[in-house]
Amino acid sequence: MPGPEARTTGLRTWAAFTAMCLGMFMAILDVQIVATSLPEMQRALGISPDRMSWVQTAYLIAEVIAIPLTGALMRILTMRGLFALTTSLFTLASIGCAASESFGPLVAWRVLQGFAGGTLIPAVFAAVFLLFPVHRQGLATTLAGVLAVLAPTVGPVVGGWITESWSWHWLFLINVAPGVLAVGIGATLLPRERLRLAEARQLDLAALGLLALSLAALEIALKEAPGRGWTSGLVLALLALWAAAGAGFVRRCLSGPRPVVELRAFADRRFALACVLSFVLGIGLFGSVYLMPVFLSFVRGHGPLEIGTIMLVTGVAQLLTAPLAVAAEQRLGARLLTGFGFALFAAGLALSSFQTPRTDYDEMFWPQVVRGVAIMFCLLPPTRLALGHLSEARVPDASGLFNLMRNLGGAIGLALIDTVIFSRSAGHGESLLARLTARDLEAARFVGVPEAMLASLPPGPVPPQAQAMLAPLLEKAALTQAINEAWGMIALLTLAALLCVPFARPSRGQDRAAPVTLQRAPPRRSPTPRRR
Numbered sequence: 001m002p003g004p005e006a007r008t009t010g011l012r013t014w015a016a017f018t019a020m021c022l023g024m025f026m027a028i029l030d031v032q033i034v035a036t037s038l039p040e041m042q043r044a045l046g047i048s049p050d051r052m053s054w055v056q057t058a059y060l061i062a063e064v065i066a067i068p069l070t071g072a073l074m075r076i077l078t079m080r081g082l083f084a085l086t087t088s089l090f091t092l093a094s095i096g097c098a099a100s101e102s103f104g105p106l107v108a109w110r111v112l113q114g115f116a117g118g119t120l121i122p123a124v125f126a127a128v129f130l131l132f133p134v135h136r137q138g139l140a141t142t143l144a145g146v147l148a149v150l151a152p153t154v155g156p157v158v159g160g161w162i163t164e165s166w167s168w169h170w171l172f173l174i175n176v177a178p179g180v181l182a183v184g185i186g187a188t189l190l191p192r193e194r195l196r197l198a199e200a201r202q203l204d205l206a207a208l209g210l211l212a213l214s215l216a217a218l219e220i221a222l223k224e225a226p227g228r229g230w231t232s233g234l235v236l237a238l239l240a241l242w243a244a245a246g247a248g249f250v251r252r253c254l255s256g257p258r259p260v261v262e263l264r265a266f267a268d269r270r271f272a273l274a275c276v277l278s279f280v281l282g283i284g285l286f287g288s289v290y291l292m293p294v295f296l297s298f299v300r301g302h303g304p305l306e307i308g309t310i311m312l313v314t315g316v317a318q319l320l321t322a323p324l325a326v327a328a329e330q331r332l333g334a335r336l337l338t339g340f341g342f343a344l345f346a347a348g349l350a351l352s353s354f355q356t357p358r359t360d361y362d363e364m365f366w367p368q369v370v371r372g373v374a375i376m377f378c379l380l381p382p383t384r385l386a387l388g389h390l391s392e393a394r395v396p397d398a399s400g401l402f403n404l405m406r407n408l409g410g411a412i413g414l415a416l417i418d419t420v421i422f423s424r425s426a427g428h429g430e431s432l433l434a435r436l437t438a439r440d441l442e443a444a445r446f447v448g449v450p451e452a453m454l455a456s457l458p459p460g461p462v463p464p465q466a467q468a469m470l471a472p473l474l475e476k477a478a479l480t481q482a483i484n485e486a487w488g489m490i491a492l493l494t495l496a497a498l499l500c501v502p503f504a505r506p507s508r509g510q511d512r513a514a515p516v517t518l519q520r521a522p523p524r525r526s527p528t529p530r531r532r
Contacts, residue, residue, distance in 0.1 A: 012189050013131055013132070013189075015185060015189050016131070016185065016186055016189035016190045017124075017127055017128075017131055017132075017140060017143070018143070018185075019083075019181070019182045019185035019186040019189070019190075020083055020120070020123065020124045020127055020182070020186060020190075021124055021143055021144055021147050022178055022181070022182045023083065023086075023087040023090070023120050023124075023178075023179070023182040023183075023186070024120040024121050024123075024124045024144070024147060024148065025147045025148075025150075025151050026090070026117075026175050026178050026179060026182070027090060027116075027117030027118075027120045027121070028117075028121070028147075028148060028151035028152060028155075029151040029152075029154070029155050029158065030094070030113070030117065030171075030172075030175060031056075031059065031060075031063075031117075031152075031155070032151065032152050032155025032156065032158075032159060032289070033155050033156075033158050033159030033162065033171050033174075034055070034056060034059075034159070034171055034172075035056055035155075035159070036155065036156050036159030036160060036163065036293075036304050036308070037159050037160075037162065037163045037168055037171055037304070038052055038053070038055065038056065040163050040168050041055070041168045041171075044167070044168055045101070045102065045103065045106070047103050051103055053223070054107055055106060055107060055110055056110075057219065057220070057223050058107045058110045058111050058114065059110045059111070059113060059114035059117075060114065060219055060411070061111075061114065061215070061216050061219045061220070062110075062111045062112070062113075062114030062115040062118065063114040063115065063117055063118035063407070064118065064215050064219060064404065064407050064408070064411070065115065065118070065211065065212045065215050065216065066114070066115045066116070066117075066118030066119050067118045067119070067121070067122055067400050067403055067404040067407060068211065068261045068397075068400045068401060068404045069119070069208075069211075069260065069261070069400065070082070070118075070119045070122040070123055070126070070396060070397075070399065070400040071122075071126075071261065071262065071396035071397030071398075071399070071400045072203065072260050072261065072397075073119060074123065074126065074396040075196060075199060075396065076195070076196050076197060076199050076200050077195060078191075078192075078193040078194075078195060078196075079123065079126075079127060079130065079190055079191065079193075080186065080187065080190035080191060080192060080193065081195060082119060082123060083120075083123060083183075083186045083187075083190060084183055084186055084187040084190075086116040086117075086119045086120060086123075087116070087120070087179055087182050087183045087186065088179070088183050089112060089113075089115075089116035090113055090116040090117050090120070090175065090179060091175060091176055091179030091180060091183070092112075093109045093110070093112040093113035093116060094113060094172040094173065094175040094176060094179065095172070095173070095176060096108075096109035096112070097109045097110060097113060097172040098169040098170075098171075098172040098173045121148065121403050122396070122399040122400040122402070122403040122404075123396075123399075124144050124148075125141070125144060125383060125387065125399045125402070125403065126387075126395050126396045126399035126400075127140075128140045128141050128144060128383075128387075129387050129388065129390075129392070129395045129399075130392060130395060130396075131191075137384070137388070138326055138329045138330065138380070138384075139326060141380050141383055141384065142322050142325060142326045142376070142380060145322075145376060145379040145380055145383070146318060146319065146322050146376070148379070149285065149318055149375050149376075149379060150315050150318060150319070152285070152286075152289045153289070153311055153312065153314050153315035153318070154308070154312065154315055155289075155308070156293060156304060156307050156308030156311055157305065157308030157309060157311070157312060158174075158308070159171065159304060159308065160303065160304030160305030160306075160307065160308045161305055161308075162174065163304055163305075164303075164304070164305055199258075202258050203258075203260060204252055204253075204256055204258065204259070204260050206252060207249055207252040207253060207256070207259070207260045207261075208260055210245045210246070210248045210249035210252065211245075211249045211260065211261070213241065213245040214241075214242050214245035214246040214249055215242075217238045217239070217241040217242040217245065218238070218239075218242040218246075218408075218411075219411060220238055221235050221238035221239050221242060222411050222412060222414070222415035223415075224238070225415050225418075225419065226415055226418030226419045226421075226422050227418075227422065230419070250263060261397055261400065261401065262394065262397040262398070263401075265390070265394060265397060265398045265401060266401075268390075269503065269504070270385050270386070270389065270504050270505075271385075271386050271387075271390070271398060271402075273385070273500045273501075273503055273504040274382045274383075274385040274386030274402065274504060275386065275401065275402055275405040276405075276497065276500050277338065277342070277378075277382045277385075277497055277500055277501075277504075278382060278386070278402055278403070278405040278406040278409065279405040279406065279408060279409035280342075280409060280493055280494055280496075280497040281342075281345075281378050281379070281382070281406060281409065281494075281497075282405065282406035282407060282408065282409025282410035282411075282413060283409045283410065283412070283413030283416075283490050283493055283494070284345055284346075284349060284378075284413075284490050284493075284494045285375070285406070285410065286409070286410030286411075286413055286414055287349075287410075287413045287414065287417055287486070287490045288314075288349065288352075288371060288490070289311075290414055290417060291352070291417065291483055291486055291487060292307070292310075292311055292352075292364070293307050293311075294421075294483065295355065295359075295479075295480070295483050296310060298476070298479060299357055299476045299479055299480055299483075300359075300360060310360075310361050310364060311368070313364070313365055313368040313369060313372065314368045314369075314371055314372040314375075315372065316372065317368065317369045317371075317372025317373050318372045318373075318375055318376060320372075321372065321373045321375075321376050321377075322376055324376075325337075325376040325377055325380050326380075328377075329380060329381065329384070334381040334382075334384050334385050334388075334504075335381070335385070335501050335502070335504055335505070337377050337380070337381040338377070338378070338381040338382050338385065338501050338504070339498055339501045340377055341374050341375075341376070341377025341378040341379075341381065342374075342377075342378055342494055342495070342497055342498050342501070343495070343498060344370060344373060344374035344377065345370075345371060345374035345375065345378050345494055346491050346492075346494040346495040346498075347370055347374075347491075348367050348368075348369075348370030348371035348373075348374055349367075349371065349487055349490055349491035349494060350487070350488065350491040351366065351367035351370060352364070352367045352484075352487045353484045353485070353487035353488040353491060354484065355480055355483065355484055355487075356446055356480060357446070357447070357448055357473070357476045357477050357480050358448065359480075383402070385504050386398065386402045387399060387402065413490060413493075416486075416489065417486045417489075417490070420482060420485055420486045420489060421479070421482045421483065421486060424481070424482040424485055425478045425479050425481075425482040426478070427478075428477070428478035428479075428481040428482055429474050429475065429477075429478035432446070432447055432474055432477055432478060432481075433462065433467070433470075433474060436449065436454065436462060436470070437461055437462050439454060439455075439457075441454070446477055447470070447473050447474060447477040448473050448477070449470065449473065
């Protein structure tokens, strides 16, 4: 491919990139809409809840394994070949999931779907720096970023609508038409390059096995830890397996002549710090999208469609802020924008840590707006810090690692959130009951007990009959307090990530994006012969 300044961006390039973004949007959306409708699928297929969770876990394990392999696959298959193949497989697997009538085939198709979908996000962000000249990269990153963060936001609405209006099969069949369209456009318009299939014979299969074993063990450990406890034998064994296999993978990648994943990218300070920011952003993004439905479902009693409608506020704020983020990138440094974004995102997370059992749409509106405004500033500038200064040969591997860190942050963040909710809810319930026994008016107001009812209770411990009446209120109040603590935890982690920003100092002249609209495209050079 030509160098960054020699590239031109016509309608063909933008159409091809939009097709890639459509494939990425499908993959991210699918995770959320399936998560929303797991209970409906469970009832339809007659699967127990503990087994049903593997429908989602199988996808996530395959996805997290595929993400760091994107660079190697792109080198072998080229950008065009990788996108056409993986999007076709994702679409085929979606049809297979819809046709499944039992647990085994459904999980098998989900594994294929997850592996294919896992390559699409890093491939899209790599394409930003491989297809576009510098003065167009900000706009391309914005398009990809908006769709990447919008999909989890609209997912509950789409999932709830499908669940209430159609059968669960359409959770997967909805991918077919966009998948066929994306493959057709991408395969036709993306640059044609010669396949490098000979490199496939040089892949380090042992390193591949260690990578898969390590990431699978970590994902399963994070799934089991909140329920079993972090010190249970199974969780400790899985974490030990993750550490051992991960160490073996790192050693082979650093010592081999042709590493499966180029881990030396972490030696670049800007890239390493941007990956830390991506990891923390994953905790906040995945955590907020998880905590809101938990609260709205278990405390407020809303259905999937109502939950999705409430959560649309964040998506609307993201869309409205995107043009501002692009304009700011052309005038201000990436570190300044990153610091602003993470500080604002931490504030939006912290605002949600003061909920009561009666909090609903009105009280959730402004925290969502603040987070929606912040997200684009948390995504665009760190992406440029991570990838904008790297050579073309290093971008695919680096993009995979950068996106892997966000997914791992999300997985670890969800495990920590579940641990907080599991471990703190019971204690909060006991504390609130003790405060009610002491006739604490503040506790009564938080739980929702009328003052007249509290005053009518006899002196001493709350009678068993009254405890039975208060139990549902106490359970929701205790869960609310645990959820508030989880919001506070991820807010503090996001705020702590600001410590990385001053050290992500770029080289002179690289901290600011080139103008998107005020600068003409560079003159066309002599055409480069197209390789076939």
